């Protein structure tokens with residue numbers, strides 16, 4: 753038992769031109785794989801060797817093992833990111849649509865805030881839509897930061913704002929990437945995460 757590299761839930765060119773096949777190849781096949789390999793190397797022959805990734809993240813934080821936390825949280829964040837995007841256009845519905853309407857007015861306005869926060873985030877990190885109970889908010893985290901490690905906030909969607917997510921396609925234009933990625937958000941995935949009441953779990 754080891755942590756697995758989450759397969760992409762779509763083909764390598766499915767998100768183009770917003771996110772190219774070349775970017776997905778490097779980002780999923782090199783960056784995400786590297787984090788997974790680092791976690792597996794660190795937990796081999798330890799009591800965490802067969803633990804789910806969420807347990808590894810919590811243990812690393814508790815033990816103050818920054819290197820393991822960074823690799824484990826990055827592995828989780830990337831798995832969540834692949835599922836946050838879809839080539840199939842979707843829109844929020846049901847309880848999530850109601851919560852979005854009362855908090856942001858519309859999904860378009862929510863995306864405007866998400867893009868603005870992602871553009872304004874200094875350095876590497878992640879732009880998240882999270883829920884605390886039924887309350888929605890948009891937060892950014894630095895480096896490997898993950899809302900799982902942050903109290904009751906349950907991730908609904910995320911966009912990676914590390915330069916490796918967009919530099920091949922957009923050079924330094926993070927806003928162009930975020931604007932394109934926001935159109936690919938999988939609102940069905942967000943709805944599942946909103947109504948489940950428990951955080952998403954990394955595929956084992």
Ligand code: MN3
Nearest residue numbers: 783912914917
């Ligand atoms: Mn990344």
